[in-house]
Amino acid sequence: MLCKHFPKCGGCQIQNLLYDKQIEYKINRFIDIFKREPDEVIKSPKIIYYRNRMDYVVGPNYEVGLKEYGKWYSYVNIDECFLQSPESNIIRNKFREFIINKNLKPWDTKNYTGFIRYIVIREGKFTNERIVNIITYKTDNLEYYKNIFFEFYNEIKNYINSFYWTINDTISDVSYGNINYLLYGEKYIKEKALDNFYYISTNSFYQPNSYTAEILLKYVREFTDPNENDIIYDLYSGSGFYAIEIGKYSNYVYAVDNNKENFEMFNLNKEINNVKSVKFLLSNVENLEKINADKIIVDPPRPGINKKVIRKILESNAKKIVYVSCYPETQKRDIDILINKGNYKLENIILVDQFPHTYHMETIALLSK
Numbered sequence: 001m002l003c004k005h006f007p008k009c010g011g012c013q014i015q016n017l018l019y020d021k022q023i024e025y026k027i028n029r030f031i032d033i034f035k036r037e038p039d040e041v042i043k044s045p046k047i048i049y050y051r052n053r054m055d056y057v058v059g060p061n062y063e064v065g066l067k068e069y070g071k072w073y074s075y076v077n078i079d080e081c082f083l084q085s086p087e088s089n090i091i092r093n094k095f096r097e098f099i100i101n102k103n104l105k106p107w108d109t110k111n112y113t114g115f116i117r118y119i120v121i122r123e124g125k126f127t128n129e130r131i132v133n134i135i136t137y138k139t140d141n142l143e144y145y146k147n148i149f150f151e152f153y154n155e156i157k158n159y160i161n162s163f164y165w166t167i168n169d170t171i172s173d174v175s176y177g178n179i180n181y182l183l184y185g186e187k188y189i190k191e192k193a194l195d196n197f198y199y200i201s202t203n204s205f206y207q208p209n210s211y212t213a214e215i216l217l218k219y220v221r222e223f224t225d226p227n228e229n230d231i232i233y234d235l236y237s238g239s240g241f242y243a244i245e246i247g248k249y250s251n252y253v254y255a256v257d258n259n260k261e262n263f264e265m266f267n268l269n270k271e272i273n274n275v276k277s278v279k280f281l282l283s284n285v286e287n288l289e290k291i292n293a294d295k296i297i298v299d300p301p302r303p304g305i306n307k308k309v310i311r312k313i314l315e316s317n318a319k320k321i322v323y324v325s326c327y328p329e330t331q332k333r334d335i336d337i338l339i340n341k342g343n344y345k346l347e348n349i350i351l352v353d354q355f356p357h358t359y360h361m362e363t364i365a366l367l368s369k
């Protein structure tokens with residue numbers, strides 16, 4: 001596959017390599033960082049249309065697509081992308097046509113003018129449910145725009161289950177905001193991983209590749225090896241992706257995340273999967289007083305585990321740490337600290353190709369003592 005927007009588009013960086021060569025590239029990157037080979041390398045079951053979320057940005061000249069790699073003010077007007085789905089292509093292209101026809105002004109990140117900022121599409125690969133969210137700057141004409149957006153909804157309604165409008169009234173160039181209107185359909189969509197269902201809202205966290213997400217879940221369960229009486233913390237838990245699965249086997253599971261939308265989804269996830277015992281602590285992980293755990297699952301954002309949190313993990317003396325990461329450089333840094341200061345041993349580390357055609361990878365490490 002070589003998409004016509006490559007290499008300008010920032011969505012994929014190594015699409016010019018055949019898939020096996022991409023894997024080779026990632027193994028070499030892994031070896032560079034960890035100074036050892038991964039114990040296992042797992043390819044993505046799907047290499048096109050694998051992403052369940054795309055945040056298409058709107059540029060000042062009615063570009064709708066992604067940014068050029070590393071350039072915050074260069075927009076790639078995309079009419080075909082192999083990352084999400086054919087339906088996503090249709091919706092995005094119709095959206096561009098719509099904002100042009102209706103003369104809706106794009107937001108300009110340089111001059112802080114305009115209105116339309118992003119269109120975010122999320123979909124459940126195994127449920128075929130889809131949520132569309134239009135992100136704009138603020139307006140005094142709420143009802144007027146609700147009616148306009150309803151016209152767009154009518155154009156795409158056959159493809160979606162849920163239609164939102166979010167207002168980001170700040171100058172930050174982000175695809176979320178604090179005012180959310182459900183304009184049509186279901187409040188949330190669902191995705192399936194192994195035997196579990198997970199609710200997804202406009203901005204709750206869900207692993208972006210639904211196919212490898214199942215693989216992560218399986219390995220995290222296997223590495224954690226949960227027993228009935230284990231006390232298990234799932235740090236940076238999102239909406240409880242791992243905690244819900246682990247909660248089927250252990251009675252004392254605590255998920256910790258600081259995002260309210262994740263908390264809301266967690267409560268629904270707990271219900272739909274009938275996992276009663278798992279508890280959610282809505283908090284910054286670094287604010288936990290103490291981590292009193294036998295086993296810890298940790299899946300931080302790119303900067304890795306906060307220093308205070310590392311200290312608390314070391315103090316916990318947990319016998320197993322399962323460390324999932326989307327940023328191997330910070331994971332290596334943290335693993336070294338855990339090994340050197342906590343006497344942990346790196347038992348296993350695997351590479352999962354969660355992001356085909358990009359140089360990103362997911363890694364899962366099992367540390368124990």
Ligand SMILES: C[S@@+](CC[C@H](N)C(=O)[O-])C[C@H]1O[C@@H](n2cnc3c(N)ncnc32)[C@H](O)[C@@H]1O
Pocket residue numbers: 205206207236237238239240241242256257258259262283284285286299300301
């Ligand atoms: C990579 S995601 C992992 C989510 C989850 N493990 C999953 O697989 O769905 C990182 C999560 O960390 C949360 N987060 C970021 N900083 C945090 C902090 N300081 N304290 C608690 N949660 C945080 C985010 O809300 C996000 O859900």
